[in-house]
Amino acid sequence: MKIKHFLVAIVLAGFPSFVSAQLLPYQNHELSAEERAEDLCKRLTLEEKSLLMMNGSPAIERLGIPSFDWWSEALHGVGRNGLATVFPSCIGMAASFDDDLIEEVFTAVSDEARAKNTLARREGKNGKYKGLSFWTPNINVFRDPRWGRGQETYGEDPYMNGRMGLRVVKGLQGDGTGKYYKLHACAKHYAVHSGPEKTRHSFDIERLPARELWETYLPAFRMLVKNGKVQQVMCAYQRFEGSPCCGSDRLLNSILRYDWGFDGLVVSDCGAIGDFYREGRHEVSKDAKAASALGVLSGTDVECGGVYKNLPGAVKRGDVKESDIDVCVKRLLKGRFELGDFDPDSIVPWTSIPMSVVGSVKHRELARKMAREQMVLLKNNGILPLSPDAANIMVMGPNAADSTMMWGIYYGQPAHTVTALEGLNARTGRKLPYARACAVTRMTDQESVFGNFHCSKGKGMEASYWNNTGMSGQPDVEVVYTSAISLDNGGNTAFAPGVNLTNFTTRIKGTYTADRDEMLRMVYNNDDGLRIIINGDTVHNRWKTDPLNFRDREFAVEKGKKYYIEVDYMQLEDDATLNFDILRSRDVTPADAVAKAKDAEVVIFIGGISPVYEREEAKVNEPGFDNGDRTSIELPEPQREILKALHSAGKKIVFVNCSGSAVALTPENDVCDAILQAWYPGEQGGHAIADVIFGDYNPSGKLPVTFYKNDSQLPAFDDYLMEGRTYRYMREAPLYQFGYGLSYTRFDISRPVYSNDKIKVRVKNTGKVAGTEVVQVYMRRPADADGPNKTLRGYARVTLAPGESRDVVIDFPKHLFENWDEKEQEMRVVPGEYELMVGSSSADRDLKKIKVKI
Template sequence: MKLTHAIVSAALLAMTAPAVSAQMLPYQNPALSSTERAEDLCSRLTLEEKVKLMMNSSPAIERLGIPAFDWWSEALHGVGRNGLATVFPSCIGMAASFDDDLIEEVFTAVSDEARAKNTLARKQGNVGKYKCLSFWTPNINVFRDPRWGRGQETYGEDPYMNGRMGLRVVRGLQGDGSDKYWKLHACAKHYAVHSGPEKTRHQFDINTLPARELWETYLPAFKMLVQEGKVQQVMCAYQRFEGAPCCGSDRLLNSILRYKWGFDGLVVSDCGAIGDFYREGRHEVSKDAAAASALGVLSGTDVECGSVYKRLPQAVSRGDIKESDIDVSVKRLLKGRFELGDFDPDSLVSWTSIPLSVVNSKAHRDLARKMGREQMVLLKNNGLLPLSPKSGKIMVMGPNAADSTMQWGIYYGQPGHTVTILEALRERLGQDLPYVRGCAVTQMTDRESVFGSMTSSKGRGMEATYWNNTRMEGTPAAETVYTSAIQLDNGGNTVFAPGVNLTNFTTRIKGTLVADRDETLNMIYNNDDGLRIIINGDTVHNRWKTDPLGFRERELPVKKGQKYDIEVDYMQLEDDATLNFDIMRTRQVTAADAVAQAKDADVVIFAGGISPAYEREEAKVREPGFDDGDRTSIELPAPQREILKALHEAGKKIVLVNCSGSAVALTPENETCDAILQAWYPGEQGGYAVTDVLFGDYNPSGKLPVTFYRDDSQLPAFDDYLMAGRTYRYMRQAPLYPFGYGLSYTTFDISKPKYKNGKVTVSVKNTGKVSGTEIVQVYMRRPSDTAGPNKTLRGYTRVDLAPGQSKTVEIDFPRELFENWDEAAQEMRVVPGEYELMVGSSSDAKDLKTIKVKI
């Protein structure tokens, strides 16, 4: 019998009736505390059953009515890897908004979508990875080096800011704690002292870190989320710290996390981290899998993402660990599931009433656009922006202008539709707005589609036949022809063709290409569920099964005059449907080509930067400037730099829209471009957000959550975790753009601050001609602490002002915010003495006004 959550809930609901209450076991009684229920249920489990519950994919245990549960779901900036969802801007972009309230609103929307999708999955008996109520976000690691490919997952380089924004993410995901049940579980990761490199994280040991840097830089955000945010999960990191793997570190997980901070939630391992304990070439601190499993549990890791914990019974039998030690973790994880309402009827869990209609709803898409606007950072403007009819003839160029997937960042869901930068600009300026790609992100190449050269029995294009079954049998449900690249999905309940089901259907798409030259073309395709590609009868791609959304590319060598019969078979099995297919020609280009194509333009909007295809978790990509998901250089890729220089020399006005998940060294571009807009990876509504700013519909207010260095020479060694020379807190050289920096279409004046009764007070005036928002920032320094940071962020607030308007602003600054490292006591505390409070519009000294305060 398949044990669905619906069956379990019905059974438990029946047991709550007075007539059968006497038959109810303690763990089945919603009136008891989660601790009591967990104690009772743990006592009824066998050792083998306990071990099954300690893995991220926990199977149902039918004899006790325990439904299946998977601890691994993603919600980095929207529900990830689970079909249709709203894709918000990258986390590093959201941090640039300096808008805590909006971040909480975003993650409230995310948790609404997550709960609605989970409720449906449980009713359908279809729970599994990415579909349950445990979400492994936020990433609150300090973004200490811009080369780290996963830095885009964080909220920047400042410990306080990561903690403060992380608190709002947790609140948005979990709820405010007033309900009997948590809405979801959030997870603070990666604990601790982690921020790359990706390539060596499975064997790297950070063993020379001073105590000050541990407590003042790498731990504060985690402490905030544990003690203030009541985050329900913490994920331990891959690398070793002081000789011990983080997921096997008694110091990190027990001494600090549980005993010092009082954390009583779950510790989950990063995926495969326990296996790193014993595998050759990795940490090799355990002799085998059984010993590794025992070390993980004894150190405090309750749930493993992986399969090593299967060896726990062996570890018990040979004395590596006692079953009572395992019980500690089992009770914690059961308590967590009870507090989510996972065992209880939907009628008792208010969160289950959230309707599925919230998923990628108009309200959430509007919210994605709002966040997209607020996260834009205007780095340079010589007066060209905002654009207007007086700006002259405009054209669009750049490898990121029409790239929808670039806007999704990493760990994304599937939006109903992504508004690219080019699409939004053409919607505003007309469909004849000229566009050329100019080059690829890292190569001096351009691509054009040859799909339009395809023919079928029905004329130009590829002909498609649909069936409302997964066998490609019977009377077709629909027939149609595609004359341009195939881009299909069922987001917003949109069928692939009239008469075709939303789910459980198949299609066969056929066409013929006659090569007009000898060359190697590229087939580019992505799909959710089954896909076969057949060329002249040979199957070159075959994944005919349930399959998550994936992006793939395959070379297609062709000879002039030869025919290539191409068949694309697609099968939709469950959840959402996606099918994209195109055939592209790649050609070499030059900067001179770009200038020639822009000959009639006065203004070039160049959408460039980098791509999440290159900077991400362990990406197996080696392109110039990138290696295994990290960057080897922070410079703008050379092809883009050459084109921008050539356009400048040709007299063109240039707006650079830089898309990236990290800082890019834009020193030459600061000279060659008239305006630079940092757009990050702006989410599914990113095209609108960029256009709104470029044309002045929205006055930019974003500020940099990371330092933009001048060039590679300003960076210390990537694998050096010492903070000397890093970030605005310890950097001694002048950066290109400082932390907290960002321009507006208006100007502001911030008065000298006052400090009284735990509050910083300043007056802020809009001295320009348009309405705008200033972000007032408060920094702190202890002058006698010569070994400490230059300054450190301790507060910020957004101030909306009409032209000429002034406001008095109060920012809370209680005594505990003066906490810093006491070298003599070897601990974090408020050291009595003189402090400097610096208030202004960025971390740069020229933008700050200082007062002295005695504490």
């Protein structure tokens, strides 16, 4: 070994600092991250700097810089990176009102993420979704239930989003006491963003009162930046006051950098810089060079996309200075040094986390615990809990046996998913009668028979991907699909890791073995080129640029016969969509459901909506949905009609609603004996549903969003004014209030006492079973006539045995009285009289009030 290489090796192994003099400053891990970033930036060419500023940064071998991808997902578990524990959706976790458990969940998530990254780097397979930078949490205020991405948030209250977001950040990044961050978390989408999805690339929020900006849309971001030291902030797609958020000097420089002192990274939402100049989008820049310059000058350090490759040309043209680019590059290099990206595993303690944590028994138990706590009991006329030994129970509903529904959106791949049907069967110890009854949005009974496919790699269909449009050369990526194919590049999501977002092809093939004589339905939708070949016969061929199409083809099969099916897809422009499945289906009526339930006394109906339709830029043709948002918050009509028919037939109904947002359940409140809000409950959700229904767990969840009575209670979706929205500004009674949720026991909460920056109440369990209550604290300033009805300022969980009483003390420091001062045009604690309200929900009837002077 040459002496130079030997010296480098022993320094990297942690030998004393005298040897480090042989290294260049940026290679010396004993220097600060800032010093190393300053040194390395000086050694980079302009072209290299621009490459480092894109999310998929290639290796720069001459300087020993490894490849790095800033884009990984961990919304509620490590996403899009193979095996991982899938926890409940974020909106569900918010319903737990359990900050400690949320931190525990994201500590588990970061353990899995670090272990997977360490293995990927050692195998030379690091890349998109496999990195150390995770673009979560989403702390946008869920202002309108029609927004399909609201399920990614922690509800409609600014304080709650901030408080829970802080614990997500801590769980992901670590406590900040060590030399290296465990991961980078990212607060998104900054700012004033919550739909509609359809217009987000061109929409301008032109006029927003200062009060609403500072009191509703910014507080959570401010909390994570100033109190949580979040290392990344993602700017949003839309325009705010005429400027795209990723090109807004006011948002990114004046407020974020200067007012709040943020010194971390700003990353763009995917494709957001391209929106600056592309036709039909914001069109505020004349071309890609101008767009890249605007992004840099506004403070966007890392671009998710490819526009920043134009930065050298922008410098040459005079649109931006290289010194401006250096500011961004130093920040991103500092971030990588603080993650230990340049340093050996031996000195980065997080790299010792073993792969055995991924999908471990401990994490599965944690997923079940969270799924239990996030269940919200909305109605119970005494029917619950059911006895697991009770006869004549039947399970129905389109979501009862749907495993992928449980995962929500932005998910990983669990080792096993416990569906509601599986969980109910496991708890009763028998196979309960089951009928799907209808589809989520249509009066059809159908099932996928995709499970009858086999390929050379086993069960399912095998797919080969080429990052070209000619299927030429060796495939770049190969995967196997074991369930219905549902793919799109919404949110700039690749069909599979390593596949281009555009200009790619795939061949998906498998052999279908018929298990009966029947007429099946082949359903598929796509944009651009598609060929379908069955036993050598081409039954569909549109191999060209093509708009999104939805198609349906009958497909006759004979028992025992094999059918070789090949699906070829070519993506050429803009959006990419490919869905393919083979279904058994038939039209049904509510009377059919009643007939199937003729022997049942109690029907557990697992319904609601689905993340297939409710998600980022979903491209499906279903009534009630548009581009991932909802056009109506009512329960889909087929389910509503079946529930009504079952009730009329004298059946007792336990309705389990699965959704990522509020559903208007006014008719269901009349016909169902019990309603349980299950959200999208994750891989252990089926067990959790059974735990609550059969009384093994006493529900304690509370609504983090208002459940409106019907569509008529909603203001216009694209109106960002808060009047009439959420519990804070709604003037009429909703169906179920924010903070509402029933238990199998009852609690009494005393009148509060406020003293020494603390609120104290006494809580008593007046029922016959142990249970947990969530004590909630709200505040308002009576003199503030234009302010919110009330606003959440604290909460605490308390678990009590029957008859037990306990004092609950909640910190309430002076800064929590902060609100908007119209006269001074700022957020501050205005001296005067305040009203504190403490109780079990935001409803006035559930609150006890005191007045205090500040």
